[in-house]
Amino acid sequence: MAYRSTKRTEARRAEVRGRITTAARELIAEGGYVNAQMAAVARRAGVAVGTVYRHFPSKPDLFAEVFREASQHEVDAMREAASERPDAPASERVAAGVETFARRALRGRRLAWALLAEPVDPAVEAERLEFRRSYRDILVSILQDGIASGELLAQDPVTTASALVGAIGEAMVGPLSPTANGGDPEAAIAPLVNFCQRAIGTEPAHVHA
Amino acid sequence: MAYRSTKRTEARRAEVRGRITTAARELIAEGGYVNAQMAAVARRAGVAVGTVYRHFPSKPDLFAEVFREASQHEVDAMREAASERPDAPASERVAAGVETFARRALRGRRLAWALLAEPVDPAVEAERLEFRRSYRDILVSILQDGIASGELLAQDPVTTASALVGAIGEAMVGPLSPTANGGDPEAAIAPLVNFCQRAIGTEPAHVHA
DNA sequence: TCAAGATGTGAATAGTGGTTCACTTCTTTG
DNA sequence: CAAAGAAGTGAACCACTATTCACATCTTGA
Structure with a gap:
């Protein structure tokens, strides 16, 4: 001893x-x-x-930890952005969250893509699933509030939130993204935020602009 | 000889x-x-x-051909569905295309995922890019018609179309999809089509339902 | 039938990359 | 300082797969 x-x-x-x-x-x-x-x-x-x-103990173990750390940062950032004004309309909270997500993804495109979509070992895939699910759940919660308050049209919040996660990923870091080929990243954010706001279905009576 | x-x-x-x-x-x-x-x-x-x-000559060559064939089928099916009634409102044409895309993706989830997202050799990746681009372009063309006719809100059709491709992929075959864990695939289609119709931004004056 | 060439074969080869382990080096405690 | 044990090392090992190639088989035209 x-x-x-x-x-x-x-x-x-x-x-x-x-x-x-x-x-x-x-x-x-x-x-x-x-x-x-x-x-x-x-x-x-x-x-x-x-x-x-x-x-x-192994490569999957190492990268599971790396994914966990990296994605936690991202999820926290989005959650914070979306909760800054908890009583704001759902459409504004979604916009804030999406914009934060998008802006951060653009800063580290390759990392964002790896976190979101690149296939990996099953152990790492499990971490990724957590990651995507966290994003989705933040959105689901906002959508539910908006539906309950009558701001948003009746809809399946889980489908909407899943589709939003896919839409943002594709538009920001996917191969189709205008930013993938040297376009101006900032210019891609506003149309995407608009897309998301339309997609969540604001009741016409609530449209301000 | x-x-x-x-x-x-x-x-x-x-x-x-x-x-x-x-x-x-x-x-x-x-x-x-x-x-x-x-x-x-x-x-x-x-x-x-x-x-x-x-x-x-090599594995990438083989699989490039396989991807090309498989994705051509899918793209043709969607194009056909979306062009069946060329003079219908954009929102209906998008709905028809999306529904076809989604239904076919659900029939072969694993293949659809491989075609859409699974990382592969660079040569195969090039085929995949063509594939996604084709989907996007079909949608872009419909959106442009709809914007020109005043049916749809002004928007960047490329961003919208890219985001739609991402949304459909995620909602249908992605890890977040309700269908990934044994849910009823058919039940997932209608909410997704609704999502897409909202997302393309039908001008309120044109809403029929 | 025979020669020429195309097609089919599958064991051997080669490159890649994760993992191991005998050994060395460092740190702590008595 | 000496012993015990932890931490560090990197060459060797191993599993996995794409690819090759010397050989066998088949098809055609004369």
């Missing part, structure tokens, strides 16, 4: 672990999951391959 | 080639691109691996 982990070693361990997840996230942001081999992660993190395996 | 290909041999060659592409498509429909190894394709087609390479 001559060795016990101490604050110093634990801090160092956490620091190395952080370097590894950061390296993995950066590689995904640059070239997607396929571009993020274990050897490349290790090289960028400045450690040996074996060290990565001291911290994560 | 003792051998020249004849009708009989050409027919046989075409038949084998067809067996190979069919086998490849079936494998994709069952387990996606990752599940479709060359050896598996050969086995299912009832030929040796080498034979596959007599017909296609």
Whole structure:
């Protein structure tokens, strides 16, 4: 009984672990999951391959954590944007959430695409499902409020919210996106927000503009 | 000069080639691109691996053709549905196209997902891009008609069409889809069509229902 | 039937990338 | 400092697959 982990070693361990997840996230942001081999992660993190395996039992485990961290950030940002004015009309709350989502996705297109759609190991896929479900649930909740208050037309909020998630993903980071070929990203946001506002079905009586 | 290909041999060659592409498509429909190894394709087609390479120079070449064929079918079906009544209101033409798209996607969820989103070799990705673009362009054309006639609100038709493609894909075959977990597929179509009709922005004056 | 060429075969090859492990280095405690 | 154990290392290992190629078989025209 001559060795016990101490604050110093634990801090160092956490620091190395952080370097590894950061390296993995950066590689995904640059070239997607396929571009993020274990050897490349290790090289960028400045450690040996074996060290990565001291911290994560397998590649799926590593990337599940990376996905979890990255997507949590995104979901929190959108939730915050959509809840800034909890009593605003649903259409404005959706607009705020969508705009935040879109703007952040555009800042890191490749990472956003990897988080949203790129196929990955089943373990990572499970994280992604959580991610998309979180987005959807934020929207569902706003839609339900809007329907209850009579602001929005009667509709299936789960279908609407799912479709919105797909629409935003495609319009922002998908291959069809105007931003995919060098267009001005900012210019793509307003039409998308308009799309979403129309899609949630504001009752004509509530239209202000 | 003792051998020249004849009708009989050409027919046989075409038949084998067809067996190979069919086998490849079936494998994709069952387990996606990752599940479709060359050896598996050969086995299912009832030929040796080498034979596959007599017909296609490489795996990407084979699957590019498979994607091209499969997606052409889908695009044609949607175009036809949307053009059945060329003078109908845009909102009805969109509804007809979307419903056809959705219904067909549901019939072959895995294949539809592979065609729409699963990452593949760059050569195959190029085919997929064509595919999505074709869908988008069908919708863009209808939207332009509707905007010109005053039926639809002014909007960027490319963004709207891209977002619609994303929305349909997500709602029908994406991980969020209610149909992904054993829900009734038919029940998912009507809400989606409603979503799309709202999203294209029918001018209030034109609303009939 | 025979030669020429096309087509079919599948074991062997080669590239890729995740994972292991014997070994070294570092840190802590007595 | 010495022992114990944790952390770090990276070459070797292994599984998986696309691709090749020397050989066999089949088809055609003379």
